[in-house]
Amino acid sequence: MRLELAGKQFDGRPVLGPITLELAPAQRVALLGPSGAGKTTLMRIIAGLDTRFHGLRQVPERLAMVFQEPNLLPWRTALQNITLPTGTTPDAARALLAQVGLEGRDAAWPRQLSLGQQRRLALARAFAARPQILLMDEPFASLDADTAGRMLDLTARLLDDSGAGLVLVTHDPSEAAFLRAQPLRLRGTPATLDVGEPGALPPHPRDI
Structure with a gap:
């Protein structure tokens, strides 16, 4: 997957600035940042639900999305x-x-x-x-801690079994760590992506 975003506006107000995001097969990333930073907007662009942006979007044939509500x-x-x-x-x-x-x-x-x-x-x-990339927009929000933990464990197992890549929107860095997703932070106004230092994925908590 490759996204080259020149920018995104709502009613003339810049929300997202220049962003380049690439995802290799089976790679997992997590989009982090405060409320209103543009995480869900970026996810909707990746999913193809928002086509009113300037830039280039290249995604594999099979995407699947899990929303905050079951829908x-x-x-x-x-x-x-x-x-x-x-x-x-x-x-x-x-x-x-x-x-x-x-x-x-x-x-x-x-x-x-x-x-x-x-x-x-x-x-x-x-x-x-059978997604090549699974998109998840705060899927564990509003769940109690025990239920969220079971959902995280289930998601990790299904990802491991399927070999699918992952783009996760979350407020919680521990969810990214549990799913072995590289944290990427949206910062600024308009928001841009802070990829941080390259490196290995964080260890899964079950391996510690």
């Missing part, structure tokens, strides 16, 4: 929330439901699932698309 189809079952958007088979969808701890819940409606279960269903849906 499930309330009138479809858990199984259909995976198969309909992604085209994956029911058997493959059931296998993913089992991987995220929702085995046997394929006929459940989203309203019958807790918020943590809905987040796990959204994660299963994302990986059903």
